[in-house]
Amino acid sequence: MKLAPLTGRGNYFEDFRVGNVLRHARGKTVEPLEQVWITNVTMNTAEGHFNEHLMKSSPWGRRLGFGGVTISLCIGLAAEDTAENALMELGLDKIRLKAPVFHGDTLYCYSEVLEVRDADRPDAGIVRFRHYGVNQDDKHVFEGERVVLLKRRAPWAGK
């Protein structure tokens, strides 16, 4: 199986320069599907994420999204551009949930390149991104850093 045609040609390690800011093309409306499926599959037992009856009488008046879903979706929206040619996700840091996300909200994501450096293997390099998530009202709901091991073009683009 040829590998390189399965993933993008413009998102290898060498394509990222410190200071670049990427606006990712797609947004995603967060349905109860994502919220409740991920909350329940990961066995998050906090019923504020899945008991609408209870939350109707809360200060928010409705179910709150699980922060893990906000983080996963914002990073997911950035993934085709920043993770498609990843060999391994290395870590996250300074993850901040800045405003609640509700069912039916729409998320958009932006990414900034903070650092590029060599890895301990010659066919890949390490990039540190800061991802930003905003909702349909341009409210900044998420921010966080992500460190990822990305393929270098020369050893991988011909495979």
Added chain:
Amino acid sequence: MTDDFRSRAKLIPKGNRYEDFQVGRVFEHHWGRTITESETAQFSTLTLHFNPHYYNAAYARAHGHPGIVANPMLVFTTVFGLSVEDLSEGGGPFLGVNELTFYQPVYPGDTLRARSRVLDRRLSDTHKGFGIVTWHTEGLNQRDELAIDFKRTNLVRQRTA
């Protein structure tokens, strides 16, 4: 008549409060979870996480893996989820995560469990009735090897007198 079941019932409460989180206290969280191939593929596609390692087994094998790799964000949210009843179900929003490391790939069929230690706590100046607690949470596989760890901070409700 059995209609009085509600008046006879005693609530079985869930979750902990600020006062329960003495610095250094360790929680071995419940249940554990075996990651399945369908869940990681569904998680990856629902979150638009387009890296073929997580849903194309031939691609993953060509990169040296035995098959599909579990999406690390599913590993994170699962270890987080397993910790919720002990740590944060008692109420209060999740504020942030620092210093998260993925130590090794997790594969479908691997079983994760979670444990946490209280790192720090203080009362909130701005939210009356709440404190701010930070835990170090570890996700271990079936060989008791570290797969992931992170530091999580939440606003946590105080026990009402």
